[in-house]
Amino acid sequence: MKKILFTAVCLIGLIGFQDVQAQETQLSSQPNFPKLDTSPLDMILHRNQKDEVLMRVIYSRPQMRDREIFGKLVPYGEVWRTGANEATEITFYKDMSIGGETVKAGTYTLYTIPNEKHWTIILNKSIHTWGAYEYTDEQDYVRIKVPVRNASHNIENFSMAIEQKEDEAGANLLMGWADKYVKIPFSPAG
Template sequence: MKKLFIAVFGIVLTCGSLSAQEENTGAPNFTKMDSSPMDLALYRNQNEEPVARVIYSRPQKRDREVFGKLVPYGEVWRTGANEATELTLYKDMQVAGEKIPQGTYTLYTVPNEKEWTVILNKKTLTWGAYEYSSEQDLVRITVPVRKAPNDIEALSMAFQESGNGADLLIGWDDSYVKVPFEPTM
């Protein structure tokens, strides 16, 4: 029994020593890639000045049924993974006719089968939608769901020029929505 104890103790010391040596090599200890990596979409005007930026995490479909299952219909969604999606407006803008002052907001959505409610909320730096409060909503608009021309594996966002401004496209799985942004008059 005493020999077994000494053998186990020796193995533990050796493993601890090797672990400490790895930590002291000076090599950086980077974490592995997040399964829902962070990304951003940026909209610049004709003068290349930034107008709007969205920072979000990109969950993957991975053969799952997305809307109605993974992302339940009728519930406030952080519109991504991890931290709630963040929208920064560098200029005053109109979102579907509603004037929004420049600043940073949280972008939530309430997906449904035929339309989504898009919410710009004043409370920022939140994880998920756990701290969501409708009392902090700046604007809520409804946009139709559109059929994507091909399957979108990872949640994706992009700005697309449109008329006097740009549409924020939010797409995943087999559908997407357009959120219209225009400069204020």
């Protein structure tokens, strides 16, 4: 009887050991997902009162990480991809007016040229680009200047948001990082 009991315990242990090995094999064959990007991709949408999407912006959100941003990491007077990684892209689903300039519906790259007192906002026809390495002003569609504003607190990650204008169809695209931000006015054309 002791031999039968000993054999049964050994078999149960062996089956359990094989089950653990099978689970470990399954776990090791699982995909190795990467860590979160240090400048994660984000998207904002702007909708009208009828819940129709008017605009979409896809951009990456770099972090300050105790670095001096404007004038150092992002040099003044140079074309910036307006974020990190791929250049920021903006899609208009209807014709829009931006700073008094009419922009046809479509997708554009959103570049900027930061300066201390103003930013030049550039909508460029070349899309699906990495950084600003391939930027050429020959592809510029619209350029406007907007004043730089001081933020009430530091903005750790480069951020964008929509600010709806009161009693108007238009809105402002806000872009901010560190202690600065800009407002880009836009509204449906026509």
